[in-house]
Amino acid sequence: MRLVQRSLLLMTVLTLVACTAAPPIPTQRRPRTVPTQQPHPPRTPAQSNIDGPAPSWQKDFAPDDDEIPPGIENTPDAVPIDEPRSRGGNSKTYEVLGKTYSVMDDAKGFTERGHASWYGKKFHGRKTANGERYDMFQMSAAHKSLPIPSYVRVTDLDTNKSAIVRVNDRGPFHGDRIIDLSYAAAAKIGLIGHGTSLVEITALAPGEEITAAEPAPIETASVSATPVLVGPMGGYLQIGAYIDPINAANLRDSLISQGFDSVQIRTVQRLDAPIHRVLIGPFRDQDAARNVRNRLDSRNLIPQWVKE
Structure with a gap:
């Protein structure tokens, strides 16, 4: 009997506690947030891989008008000085696009006639063959076989304008061109806007008197008022x-x-x-x-x- 009374008393106490206890406060679930991915800032030329080769698919192009220094066509000539051969760019022979080229031991007495072109913003700031940075506003050039560095006078045979440049790069390797000029050198001889032009290049030594180029001693047909297409037969x-x-x-x-x-x-x-x-x-x-x-x-x- 006493056991039953005690059980009833315990059940009463538990019921009273349950009724007086504060109802549980429901937990408020915070909405799940998904982090948003911030877009990467666009790559500027300064952030691009300027130490790598210029992309082959990209065409070369001239600097913008506001980038061109005033009086670019009057840029002073490079001054020939004694310099050691560069460690880079002077391999005895090298191969580009399946063709083999050889580098001269000495530029003394070198002259050549052919077409010149220029290279600009696509290569600006990139490394040349000897490891220097190409600056299209300096008087420099690229040649396939002259020692690096070398100094040459480039004379446009149509305008008779000339410029003295320092060769510190290799090329050009397309077409029949014999030399690629910097934008400044091309502007000085009036090449900008024409693409290519027939030129004569003459190697210069330090201290050598800079005079007008002499024509190569090649026997040609006599010159008349109109260009001679062909001369006497047997030529x-x-x-x-x-x-x-x-x-x-x-x-x-x-x-x-x-x-x-x-x-x-x-x-x-x-x-x-x-x-x-x-x-x-x-x-x-x-x-x-x-x-x-x-x-x-x-x-x-x-x-x-x-x-x-």
């Missing part, structure tokens, strides 16, 4: 003349691959170095010579008529 069309025989061989092979016949290399001694001339011919028929010349002109190759 040749000369497309290039090189000190480096590898460069001459590369041009010969390129012409043959483009379907030109009777392409040959003739070597003549000039001053202290042999000159390797790339010729087509001989021609016995004026119509055949004119036809070949027209084909060369369409490829921006300007031959000279020479007679052996």
